[in-house]
Amino acid sequence: MKSQARRFRLTVVNQVLFVLGLVLLIGLAGLVNLNERNFDNFAQEEQQFSYLNYERQLGEFVEETMDYLRVSARSHLAQVDFNHQADDRKLINYWRNLYIYSHLPILGAEFFEESQEVDQHRHRFGYSKISERAKKVLLQNTEEQSWVVDCNPHCIVYFTVTVERLNRPSLQAFYGLDAGRFLNAFPLDLDSHHIAISPDENGNYHAVYASEAIKGNVEKILELVKDYDLNQNLHHIDYSGRNFEFRVSDVGMQSSPVYLIKISDITKRLAKIESIRQKNSWYSVLIISLSLFASLIILRTLLRRVSRTIRLLPLLAHSNFERFRQRMALQNRRWFHDESDDIGRALKRLSHQLENYESDLKGRALELEWTANYDALTELPNRNFVAHTLQKRLITNEHGALLLVDIDNFKYVNDISGHDVGDELLIKLAEQIKKIVASDHLVARLSSDEFLIFGPDLSIRHAQVLGQRINVMANQLRVAGSGIIHNPTVSVGIAVAPEHGERYEDLMTALDLCIQEAKNRGKNCVVTYQQDLRGEDFKQQHYWLEKAKTAIGEQQLELFYQPILNNNSQMVQHYEVLLRVRDSSGGLQSAYPLILAAEQHGLIEAIDRYVVQCALTQLESNMAHGHLCRLAVNLSGRSFCSEDLISSIVHEIKMRKVDASYIIFEITESAALSDLELAQKHIQALKELGCQLALDDFGVGYSSFHSLSRLSFDFIKIDGSFVRDIEHNPNHQVFVRALVDIAKQLGYQTIAEFVETQNIQQATIDLGVDFSQGYHIGKPAPASQYWQIDRTAEVLLLSKDQESSYE
Helix, strand or coil: CCCCCCCCCCCHHHHHHHHHHHHHHHHHHHHHHHHHHHHHHHHHHHHHHHHHHHHHHHHHHHHHHHHHHHHHHHHHHCCCCCCCCHHHHHHHHHHHHHHHHCCCCEEEEEEEECCCCCCCCCEEEECCCCCHHHHHHHHHCCCCCCEEEECCCCCEEEEEEEEEECCEEEEEEEEEEEHHHHHHCCCCCCCEEEEEEEECCCCCEEEEEECHHHHHHHHHHHHHHCCCCCCCCEEEEEECCEEEEEEEEECCCCCCCCEEEEEEECHHHHHHHHHHHHHHHHHHHHHHHHHHHHHHHHHHHHHHHHHHHHHHHHHHHCCCHHHHHHHHHHCCCCCCCCHHHHHHHHHHHHHHHHHHHHHHHHHHHHHHHHHHHECCCCCCECHHHHHHHHHHHHHCCCCEEEEEEEECCHHHHHHHHCHHHHHHHHHHHHHHHHHHCCCCCEEEEEECCEEEEEEECCCHHHHHHHHHHHHHHHHCCCEECCCCEECCCEEEEEEEECCCCCCHHHHHHHHHHHHHHHHHCCCCCEEECCHHHCCHHHHHHHHHHHHHHHCCCCCCEEEEEEEEEECCCCEEEEEEEEEEEECCCCCEEECHHHHHHHHHCCCHHHHHHHHHHHHHHHHHHHHHCCCCCEEEEECCHHHHCCHHHHHHHHHHHHHHCCCHHHEEEEEEHHHHHHCHHHHHHHHHHHHHHCCEEEEEEECCCCCCHHHHCCCCCCEEEECHHHCCCCCCCHHHHHHHHHHHHHHHHHCCEEEECCCCCHHHHHHHHHCCCCEECCCCCCCCEEHHHHHCCCCHHHHHHHHHHCCCCCC
């Protein structure tokens, strides 16, 4: 798509600042909230302290008054005797001095002894009578309450003092003080005033005392306090844009309450507190701003260096390691160091490591490239290099000749003297070829025993001369082996471009045909490609080679089974597994030409592995359905000599958990006797599983009876060439009889092949052969024809009319 939604890009600096700002903002909110709580707590504590201080001051003021009255009473009344008239003069003088000279606004006093009745005569001075209510309250609560205010009809503060006298009853003194003058004497702050109010019978408040400064606002105050519960000691009231604090103390009696209210103007104090709050908030905002600014300076410097480092990283991707280190060194020149310098140093170390790693990779890449294109033994170009090079040169219509040099019977050098001698032969031959050819010629090793030479602009005649020189040179080469001097010969094929082909593949096909023709001529010769080499035989070989490559993948292979009769019990006890292949028309035919092509081109192991797997699958099915019969599977000589294939077969049998005693592997004499030691090893591995072994086509190969005694076979299959005319050929009868006798002595059982008539069958029985196999016994057929019904004999009768097709 041409247009895509662009993602919002937020740099690391902005991200960090955003997160930091958010954290600081949360911190600011928490700090402001904490300060608000602290201020509220402080204000409450200050109010509480102010109230307690006010109560303390009021208590101290009252206590000072009480102390004055107490001292005065004790000093003047302790010796007074109320029963002597002479002492009355002392009381009058005391009252006169107290009233005239005291700083207290005393209105009256009353004295009596505690032994006197309340209603008896007493000594009174000043006003006519002290409030009986106040007197009663004070007498009942002398220890708890020593003063009280009574505002009926006038507000008077009453005090009581008890004077203890020696040998006489205690004296009780009551004093009445003018409440207004008394409260005026109480020291207050400049912004504080007193007012005393009392409720009337209707519950309405009226002022019984007010400070001089607020007398003009009494009505307003009474209007304000009527909505508040005066039993609470603290109230805040806003009036006319100012803030007032009302502190209430109940100084009256329960029956006649009097509320003393201290009115304080706290407008300035609240303004000061609010100012402190605002300053604290601005201070917090300033601290956050400075923190953000400092963080911005520090982070931008740090992250700018990180960003520059990130922009330098592509230099590492482009292998500019030295330039990367130089640029990193320039930005590290600072007075102080931080984590970005650690990153820089780590990246420098990384650049050195990457540089070394890249150098190693380049070296290994060159090694791999050399290994992919050159032969490690002769140091010549290999097939891959030749194919790539010649394809490019042939595309440009370059002319030249190709010579394919094939060492005759090279396998025997390795088998007889070992691979070290074979390698020495290859090295010497490669050196001699390079000496013979021109400097502009391409010399390569294609396979284990093949060399290729390409001479640009080399004619057929000159190529033939070069081929003859190489042939002669090889005949003169000598290599010492294990007790033998190897004198190799070579077959040389010649093809010319573009006369014999314009593509590399076509020229290589022509060279293969030349080598094949050289082998047909007896080897050790030079063959130049001619068109008649591409005959019908070549087409058939090519057809079966392609068929061998694709038959498994395209599911063109099918297994047939041929019964083998036990001549003693006259019962079929096992079947030989035979391979069939579908031709171009879809019909099934013998796989013999396919097997030949597969053996010649190294494809036989894959086919043998496929046959074994299919046979094991059929054996599992047979045993699951109660068909207990053995299956005999053929292994080619190359497969039987393969360590990997034998290991794979052993693993397959173990994995499937089938009864290995129902498996027979058939191998030919050439496979068993070409490498006796390896044959013994592989036979032992298979027999340890419980498998049985059969030696196939005995009599047409080495036919070494001595070797038979060294190999642990279970069956010997007599080749059909000795069986098909056994009733007319006495020599074959002698051979078969001798083989049967030897086999019995060695503990082997014998199987006769090509039993096609009743007479042959009878002859094999007469000669003592244990088993018979052939069209007379039964023709090869698919598994479905043998194991879908119980009676095998009926299938054998049905198969009599099929055409002969035997591997």
